Amino acid sequence: LLMDPRAALEAVGAATRAVVPVHLYGQCADTAALAAGLPPHVKIVEDAAQSQGATREGRSPGSGGIAATSFYPGKNLGAYGDAGAVVTDDEESADLVRALANHGGIAKYRHDVAGFNSRLDGLQAVVLRAKLARLxxxxxxxxxxxxxxxxxxxxxxxxxxxxxxxxxxxxxxxxxxxxxxxxxxxxxxxxxxxxxxxxxxxxxxxxxxxxxxxxxxxxxxxxxxxxxxxxxxxxxxxxxxxxxxxxxxxxxxxxxxxxxx
Ligand SMILES: Cc1ncc(COP(=O)(O)O)c(C=O)c1O
The missing domain is CATH 3.90.1150.10 (Aspartate Aminotransferase, domain 1)
Known part of the structure; x- marks a missing residue:
């Protein structure tokens, strides 16, 4: 039930801006096959909510790309309430996401983009830090x-x-x-x-x-x-x-x- 890269690539058109493969149930979709066939203007945003710790061909979601994950309490790495994260090794994406999650800016009262409030609560971070060691x-x-x-x-x-x-x-x-x-x-x-x-x-x-x-x-x-x-x-x-x-x-x-x- 993972995304079929061939079917996804066939569905890509001029208006497509991103493809969101879901790493469903705990295993990774074939993002390499997607990446190989996508035109450069189309991004891949991985949904890694169910796949914390999963790899495909040794690659973790978000490495060499961008992935979102969920720390909803029922997840493999669950907080004690709602929480989530974006993982990436791309500095530019990381800076943008940090700003978006914090009303559009990293510095107080400075808004570079129109963002929202999606900060990780400090108490949830304490729980997650302890549970991460046991993941x-x-x-x-x-x-x-x-x-x-x-x-x-x-x-x-x-x-x-x-x-x-x-x-x-x-x-x-x-x-x-x-x-x-x-x-x-x-x-x-x-x-x-x-x-x-x-x-x-x-x-x-x-x-x-x-x-x-x-x-x-x-x-x-x-x-x-x-x-x-x-x-x-x-x-x-x-x-x-x-x-x-x-x-x-x-x-x-x-x-x-x-x-x-
Ligand atoms: C595959 C998948 N994507 C996205 C989400 C949404 O996560 P959240 O509720 O933390 O935004 C979930 C969790 O329910 C999920 O399982």
Whole structure:
């Protein structure tokens, strides 16, 4: 479910100013293929909200480019409230973003551009600084838990009942979410049964962007993005967090098995 660089490049036109690949669920989209094919006036702005610590071919989001990330509490690196950051190794972009986030200027009462208030709260920074030191261990624990789900669900996948997530070549995945797709069951019924057993399964996400009222003015309809539409109807996320135990995962899988029966 990562952006298809070829399809994205075909959609680029004279009015395109930027492409925003989302490093979805914890693994990086192929920004190198995008960069190689884009005309120079089109920027890449990476959405790394779900991929803190992820790499593709050894490259982190934002290196040699610009990426935004979210420290919303549910993220791999989550604050105790809303927070976020832009990461880049380009000084000019960094200065512009610092100014934009601070009412358009770095010096007090000097406004070089029309900005807004998007400063990182100092209290959140304290939390994030402490949690940053544990990010790599947390991501490793997520990888181990994802591998355990892969094993526990292998027979359902082999029987064609479920599609399991895959890690794209060259990627180090950080498993923000473990998202499976049901083949022949009613997804909402399955999620309902898991939730009724106290299992926090979710749907990320029930509506593709082009079918939301917010983006209706762009004029897209059902059928325009068939992969996203099909995924939205069939996907569900299983509980995954660094501290999840093998016994908890077994219970999730047993309950899922029952729900699919
Ligand atoms: C892929 C992705 N992009 C953007 C966001 C938005 O992050 P925030 O709510 O911190 O602005 C999120 C978080 O919900 C996300 O998962």
């Amino acid at each position: 790599a261990d947390g991501n490793a624990a997520r990888r181990a838990a994802a591998a355990r789900y892969d094993e526990l669900l292998a027979d359902l996948a082999a029987a064609g009942r479920l599609t399991l997530p895959v890690t794209a070549a060259g990627n180090v995945h950080v498993w923000h979410l473990y998202v499976v797709r049901v083949a022949d069951a009613d997804r909402d019924t399955v999620v309902g049964k898991l939730n009724a057993e106290g299992i926090g399964a979710g749907v990320h996400y029930p509506a593709p962007v082009h079918l939301t009222p917010a983006f209706a003015p762009l004029g897209h309809g059902r059928g325009d993005f068939p992969h996203a539409e099909q995924a939205a109807d069939r996907m569900l996320s299983l509980p995954l967090f660094p501290q999840i135990t093998a016994a908890q995962q077994q219970r999730v899988v047993d309950t899922l098995r029952d729900a699919l029966r």
